[in-house]
Amino acid sequence: MITLGCLVVLMSLLALGAGATGIPLSRVLSIMMEPSSVPSGEALVILQVRLPRLLLGLLIGAALACSGALMQGLFRNPLADPGLVGVSAGAALAAAATIVVGDALLAPLIGPLSFVALPIGAFVGGLITTFALYLVATRQGRTSIATMLLAGVAFGALSGALMGFLSYLSDDRQLRDLSFWSLGSLSGATWTKVAAATPLILPVLIVTPFLARGLNALALGEAEAFHLGVPVQRLKAVAILLVAVTVGASVACAGMIGFIGIVVPHILRLTAGPDHRMLLPASALLGAALLVLADTVARTIAAPAELPIGILTAAFGAPFFLWLLLRRQGGVGL
C-alpha cells in the first residue's frame, strides 16, 4: 500500500514535468511551492494545464479501477467491468446524445448552462443503464448475475448501434466530439471539470472500503453471504449506485477509457490476494498511478500532437484481457 502511494507521487511528478514543453523536476517543485518565483510561462503550463489534468487523471484512474473492483466483487467474476456490462457505453451514449441532439434542442433552453449538460447527460446515462440492468436481472428481490452480464452485452450492443446512428446524423464538429467520447481523453481537463468530478468520485473512494467485508462474503455466493450475516440486497444496491456514480462521472470528464477497471484489480489479486479490504483501496491507488502514466505517454509519444488515452489503454488492456481468458482453463464461470 505504501509502495503504491509512492508510485502515485512518482507518476504525478513525472506527469507534471513531461510534455510538449519539458520542465525539469526542480522547477516543477518550486512552481508547486512558490508559483511567483519562476518564469510565468512555465507556471502557467503547470498550474493551468498540467495540474488540473493530473488531478483529473488521478481521480478518474482511481474511480475506474475502484468501480472495476466493485463490479467484479458484485458479479463474483474477475472478468466483469463497467465497460463490459454496458454502463460506460450507456453513459457515453447519453453524452453523445447530448452533443448531437442536445445542441439543437437544449441549447436555446439552458444556454449558458450547456457546459454542465454533458457531464449530467453522461451521469444520467450511466445511472439509467445500471438501473435498467438491475431491473432486468432482478426477480423477486434477487439479482441473477448471469442475466445481468448477458443483459449488459445487449445494452452495450444497443448503445453501439445508437451511437452509430448519432454519428450518421452529426456534422463534422460533432463527429470530432463523438470520437473523443468513444476513444477517451484527458485533454479537455480544466479546473471546472476537476471541481465537478471531485465531489462525485472522492466520496465513493472513501465509502467503498466499507463494502469490503460484504464483498468478501459475497464471493461465496449470495445465499452464503446472507448466511454469514451480510445484508445482501442492500449491499448490491449500494454497490450498483456507487459504480453508476463513478462511471458516469469519469465518462463525463474523459469519455470511455477501457480496461483500467479490469487490469488493475487483476494485477493486485495476483500480487496481494483477493481480499477486498486491501483490493479496493489498492485498486484506487494503482488505477490513479497507471492512468496518469498512460496519459503522460499519450501526450508525449507524438508531441506536440497527442494520442487519445483510450487507444493506449485498449492497446495494452485488450491483449491482457485475452491472456486472462486463456489462462482461465475452466472457462468463464457465471
Place this chain on the structure above:
Amino acid sequence: MSPILEARNIDYRTGGRMLIEGINLSIESGTLTIVIGPNGAGKSTLLRVLCGELPPAHGEVRLNGSSIHAIPTWRLAHSRAVMPQASELGFPFSAFEVAHLGVEGIGRGLSHHDRQRIVLDALEQADVGHLAHRNYQTLSGGERQRVHFARVLAQLNAGRSIETRQVLFLDEPIASLDLKHQLALMNKAQTLSRQGLTIIAVLHDLQLAADTGDTLVLLQAGRLIAQGKADTVLSPDRLSEVFGVSLVPQSLPPSPWKLTLQNNWPGAAQN
C-alpha cells in the same frame, strides 16, 4: 424446554410450482435431525426455508421463540450456520481465507488472535489444516466441502460469544467426500449435537441417516411423510412407496462386517 426451531404449516412455491407444502416440524435443542427423501422431494428447499434464506409463502419459521424473518440478518448469523453444497469461487482465496469468512463480523469481544485461533482450530477439526494456504480454486470437491465445514464450525464458534443456542444446517454435507471423511463428518456432527448443538442435515445415504440421526424426517413431493426414530420412519412398506426400492432383508445374508472409523481424523478424536 421449548423447541429451538419450529416450522408451522409452511409452504414454499416458485414459478407456480409448490416445492414444499404444509410442513410442520418441531426440533428440540441438541438433536441431530436428518432429512431424507427422493430427488426433488423438497429437502434442500425445506432447509433453505428453515434457515431463513427463503421466505415461506404461508406459515412461519420460529427460531428460539421468535419469527426467523424478524431476526436481523447480522444477529441470525450468530444463531445458525449453513453449510452449502461445495461451490465455485471466482477469486483465488486460500482455504484459510474462506474459513476466515466465517468469523468476520461474527462474535463480540474476540481479538484478531482469537479469530485466527478459531479458524485454525476449525480447519484442523475438518481435517483440512494442511490445506490452509492452498488456493481454494485448486482443491477437489471433497476438500472444498471440508473447507466449508471448517467455515461453519468457525462461524458457530465465534457466534457463541453472543448466542449459545445455535443451529447448524448441512445440505448434503458428504456428497463429495470419500468414505473415511463421510463417516468422520457424521461422527463429528453427532459429537457436536451431544455437546448441545442442534443439527439439521440433508442426506441421501439411508444407512448413515439411520445410524447417526436422532430423528429422521421423510419428505416426498414436498410433503412430510413421516418423522421420528429411524426404525419407525424406515419401514419396508414406506421405502418401497417413497423411494421405489424394495427392502428384502430375508433374502440376503447379514453383512459380516460394518464400516467404522479409525481414530485418524484429529478433530474427531479430540472431542
